[in-house]
Amino acid sequence: MIIGKFQLPEVTMNVLPAGEASLAKNESTEMKVLNVGDPIIFEWKLQEQHGIFGIRLDRCSAETEDGKGVKIIENGCSLDDELISDAQSSQDFSRIYANSLAFKFPEDHLVFIRCEVRTCVKRMEHLEVIDGEEEDLCSMDQGCGVLPSRNRRQLNSSSRTDIIFVNGRFRVEKHRGFEHLRTPSKGIPDASFCMPDVIYYVGLGTVILCYLITISTTIVYKFGF
Structure with missing residues (x-):
């Protein structure tokens, strides 16, 4: 049983070139110019390790600078498998990853990724959820493809107070052709x-x-x- 009030942790988002080397170096592509179709990795992570809490990805949208765009992730699950993968958590739930391909909007070459991340409680021996739900516990299984589970989480997310808003961005090469x-x-x-x-x-x-x-x-x- 866990009782008490906790301050929301700080979560950051990085856009990394695909590959294990980039994950180890944690080199962000925010200032680098990408080409359409370049493989990239979206990474969300806790700034400080926490013994009790982890993070879970709720939803993300890809937008232009003036806010026009489309939703690409809902409840940690991809809404377009060709554009981005389902979110995957690290073993300690301090990081979340999703594979993607660089894309852009017709008249805007700077893409903003705006996301909602929430905290989850790490599973421990003899841990019992009293005032909450099973989905408040961290889990490697996002439930992607299981429609009833995803709908239940979506209904509960609107009243949550542990939502953390985090943004990332990347720039795509401008091509002047036809x-x-x-x-x-x-x-x-x-x-x-x-x-x-x-x-x-x-x-x-x-x-x-x-x-x-x-x-x-x-x-x-x-x-x-």
């Missing part, structure tokens, strides 16, 4: 993600090549060359 010629379609929000430029150029080249082949075939058929 992007300035594109116009957004009606009904599609501006806060959409950009595909890698190579895919766009390959697709455009394929369309032009098919057009030239069609013209050549028509001329040969008509004039008998």
Whole structure:
């Protein structure tokens, strides 16, 4: 049984290049310029180790500087598996990780990641939850893919007082190609993600090549060359 009042711990967020070496050095990519599709790691961590409490990721959104964006994580679970993975905790619950790929918005190359993290109580022998729920205990299992569990946590999160707001950001390389010629379609929000430029150029080249082949075939058929 744990009784008492505790001050919320300080939690920070880092955007790291993918790889164990970067985790060991803890080199943030905030000031580095990334390319669309570069593998990165989001890391949330307690600034000071705590014997009783750990942290658990609730939700995150990717936004532009003026606040437009989309939600990418809910209850620690990815809402887009191709964009970001489910959150994973370290053994002592002092750190949380999620793998991702660098992305950007059409007209904004600085991406802000805004998250809500909450505290959890580490499991101990003879620990009994009196005024709380089982989900207040730290667990390696986020319950991703189990809809009833995720809904229950979502209903309870609105009244919690242990939510910690933490932000991170990264910058993506600006490419000046045919992007300035594109116009957004009606009904599609501006806060959409950009595909890698190579895919766009390959697709455009394929369309032009098919057009030239069609013209050549028509001329040969008509004039008998």
